Amino acid sequence: MTSIVDTHCHLADSRLAPELDAVLARAAAAGVSQIVSVGAIGPIDNDRRTVEIAERHPHVFAAVGVHPHDAAECAPDRIGELRQLASSAKVVAIGESGLDFHYLRSPAEDQERALREHLALAAELAKPIVIHCRDAEERLAAIVREAGLPPAGGVIHCFTGDARAASAFLELGFFISFSGILTFKNAAKLREAARIVPEDRVMVETDAPYLAPEPFRGKRNEPAFVRRTLAVLAEARGDEVERLAAATSANASRLFRLPA
Ligand SMILES: [Zn+2]
Ligand SMILES: [Zn+2]
Numbered sequence: 001m002t003s004i005v006d007t008h009c010h011l012a013d014s015r016l017a018p019e020l021d022a023v024l025a026r027a028a029a030a031g032v033s034q035i036v037s038v039g040a041i042g043p044i045d046n047d048r049r050t051v052e053i054a055e056r057h058p059h060v061f062a063a064v065g066v067h068p069h070d071a072a073e074c075a076p077d078r079i080g081e082l083r084q085l086a087s088s089a090k091v092v093a094i095g096e097s098g099l100d101f102h103y104l105r106s107p108a109e110d111q112e113r114a115l116r117e118h119l120a121l122a123a124e125l126a127k128p129i130v131i132h133c134r135d136a137e138e139r140l141a142a143i144v145r146e147a148g149l150p151p152a153g154g155v156i157h158c159f160t161g162d163a164r165a166a167s168a169f170l171e172l173g174f175f176i177s178f179s180g181i182l183t184f185k186n187a188a189k190l191r192e193a194a195r196i197v198p199e200d201r202v203m204v205e206t207d208a209p210y211l212a213p214e215p216f217r218g219k220r221n222e223p224a225f226v227r228r229t230l231a232v233l234a235e236a237r238g239d240e241v242e243r244l245a246a247a248t249s250a251n252a253s254r255l256f257r258l259p260a
Contacts, residue, residue, distance in 0.1 A: 095130025180213030
């Protein structure tokens, strides 16, 4: 069984953190060799706990940022705190940042401002950016086109757009990561988009505890389930599972500069 990387989940979440050792043991048993855990949701404390978890567990790495839902809270001192947290050797990316015009929990202008600040921070720290994008593909591509992708690159996590949006992001230099949404019955369009992503730009993730893949849809998600998304991705692309496992892992290692 080729090992794989869960490139995006939230281990500090209260649905995972209390039984973290068991969650990590199940991930290891499922061949998930490395995990990128993202803070970003809610207060800065979540980023802090995410970095602590990564520092305690050799196979866990961290990303710090302010989720677009919370962009209204992204004041200049918050960026300073992120910069400080990112000095940990276990912080491999900045994010998730981006635009979520589906829920619009923060006003669009706050989301755009925070996104530009995260792009600048990622460039300054020579780290890749993790992007969250929901119903805002064109606007997001326009901002990155103007501000520039950070030199260390970036990933559109939990991609939910169509093939056209995927092409635009690929052209900008992004990796594209697929979550359990890919396995949902009504995601035929997404599976179509998954076919056009080159083998050297595709990744998989759980976004746990959210978005459990079929047949666990609606239940609490965890990193061990990333294999289900990988299997559906392989089927959609007409790829062999083990070969795609190797490719997605190599891509994650390259983007996040994970140790071998
Ligand atoms: Zn997200
Ligand atoms: Zn997330």
